[in-house]
Amino acid sequence: MSRGFVKEDDQEEIPLVPPRADLPAGVTNYVTQVGMEELLAEKDRLIIEREQLDVNDDKERRIAFNHINAKLKLLNTRINNAITVDLTKQPPHVVRFGAIVTLKIDQAITTNQYQIVGVDEADVSKGKISFISPIAKILMDKKIGDKAILKLPKTERVFEIMGIDY
Missing domain, CATH: 1.10.287 (Helix Hairpins)
Structure with a gap:
C-alpha cells in the first residue's frame, strides 16, 4: 500500500535506544x-x-x-x-585484564585503586575503568614498582604501580 493511503496515526514510532558503552x-x-x-x-x-x-x-x-x-x-x-576472563588464571604480578591496581599518581601521598574491566562494567565512581581506556592501556603488562606515563595535551601524569591483585 502506498504511504499516501496510510493515516499518520497508524505509523509506529521507531524507538530510539541509546547505544551501549563504546566498544570499537x-x-x-x-x-x-x-x-x-x-x-x-x-x-x-x-x-x-x-x-x-x-x-x-x-x-x-x-x-x-x-x-x-x-x-x-x-x-x-x-x-x-x-x-x-578467568581472573584466577591471570599472572599475579603483572597488570592484565581484571587486575585491581593500586596506584600512586604523580607526587600524591595517597594511593588510588582501579580495576581494569569490560566496557559495560566500567564505572570510575566505583573504581572500575575500561580495558580500552588510555589509563588501562598504559598500565597493561606493568609490574609493581613500574611507572606508566599518560601524555596529556599540556602535561604528563605519572602512575606508579604500588600493588596488583585479582
Whole structure:
C-alpha cells in the first residue's frame, strides 16, 4: 500500500535506544565474571519489564514493547560476543585484564585503586575503568614498582604501580 493511503496515526514510532558503552569494531568484548553476571541480570530485568508492561493504550504498549526489544537486542549482541576472563588464571604480578591496581599518581601521598574491566562494567565512581581506556592501556603488562606515563595535551601524569591483585 502506498504511504499516501496510510493515516499518520497508524505509523509506529521507531524507538530510539541509546547505544551501549563504546566498544570499537574489531575489539574483543572481554568481561569479568561479575561483569557477565551484571549483563545477565540486566537481561532478566528487561524481560520482566517487558512481561509486566502496564500500558492500556495499544499504540503506547507497542512502542514500549519495541523499545525494550531494541534494548534487549543490543544487550544480547553484547552478551553473545562477550568472553569471560578467568581472573584466577591471570599472572599475579603483572597488570592484565581484571587486575585491581593500586596506584600512586604523580607526587600524591595517597594511593588510588582501579580495576581494569569490560566496557559495560566500567564505572570510575566505583573504581572500575575500561580495558580500552588510555589509563588501562598504559598500565597493561606493568609490574609493581613500574611507572606508566599518560601524555596529556599540556602535561604528563605519572602512575606508579604500588600493588596488583585479582
